[in-house]
Amino acid sequence: MELAEIQPQLFKQFSKILQGEKLSHAYLFSGGFGSFELAIWLSQALFCQSPQNHLPCGHCRPCRLVAQQEFTDLHLVEPEGQMIKTAQIRELTQVFSESGYEGKQQVVLIRDAEKMHPNAANALLKSIEEPETQIVVFLLTNNENMILETIKSRTQVIHFAKNVSYLQGFLEQKGLLKTQAELLAQICHSPDEALEIGQQNWFNEGLQKLQHLVKLLQKSGDEAFLYLREVVELFDDKEKQSIAFELLLQLFNQEKMSPEILKTFQAIKMWKSNVRFESSLNFIVL
CATH class of the missing domain: 3.40.50.300 (P-loop containing nucleotide triphosphate hydrolases)
Structure with missing residues (x-):
């Protein structure tokens, strides 16, 4: 670089x-x-x-x-x-x-x-x-x-x-999909950090699950609630959970889901106060 x-x-x-x-x-x-x-x-x-x-x-x-x-x-x-x-x-x-x-x-x-x-x-x-x-x-x-x-x-x-356009282009050159690169460029602080996350096996699957969760939320809160277990199982440590919240904020912003954005900020505060990750996500969905 x-x-x-x-x-x-x-x-x-x-x-x-x-x-x-x-x-x-x-x-x-x-x-x-x-x-x-x-x-x-x-x-x-x-x-x-x-x-x-x-x-x-x-x-x-x-x-x-x-x-x-x-x-x-x-x-x-x-x-x-x-x-x-x-x-x-x-x-x-x-x-x-x-x-x-x-x-x-x-x-x-x-x-x-x-x-x-x-x-x-x-x-x-x-x-x-x-x-x-x-x-x-x-x-x-x-x-x-x-x-x-x-x-x-x-x-x-x-x-x-942060040079977002440079970071997105850099990640795409490294083989990440445009959607992945766009989101990582928004949430990461450096090219090395973004590339390290983007190349981990759990990231692509986790992003797909979060994207599906957002779609379910737009249709049915009940279905989204039932789907949470699959999301929670994948984001199984603090670092991954922090990334999950950042990704959710970006996905909600893309879909202009303002109530969910506000709930996510509250959920992050709860999570940082040692409320369980699953319970914090429940707060967003319910």
Whole structure:
């Protein structure tokens, strides 16, 4: 995937920043559509051995290793389970106080930054405030509202709008049906996420069952209620159930079923409050 196609405006903006040597020391990338790709590309620019007008060549050893997330002075932090733990951030303390192994420059890239434990976020805040070495920090999040205001105030916040038309075309090129690609382009945050879901065996069957449920709802609430058991059996974990609700919202929107849309929002709140998935769907149907 070409970054210039995914986020053309941001690609131009940061090309100018690199060429003017005005890259800041800390960024918060809000929205997953191309944010990781841009962070990797900027990291390549910082380490590249053969830059072209300050832009990364993409072919030298550091560029290749950064692309593979294996470069020594690129420090990637991701959640362990459902959380980025305080110990993970404290391990970076030495990174912030020392020069890199291959040069002075270092990069810290933190994915799903909204999952940082509050103590971890506070530990990171101190390092962002007073960096002792040449270091650039990229915080990536799909939920900006869960990032501490103190961290946001010390970073440059960049918003990544979703390029729906690009995402739909990308998925169709990968072999997904137009209907599947259209729906996934609406509910997913990134091409990788959409493709991963679209290629799973349960997704196509699950989508067909939800489409049938919507048709039954338009005809008979009783028939829809009886059909729910088949839907529930397929969406058998939290991740799949979350996707089911998102798909239902899109399907109801396509059919202009406003009462069902409102009920679905209520059902999602119930489900997030630990009401069983089946009971939450019952609320929509009854």
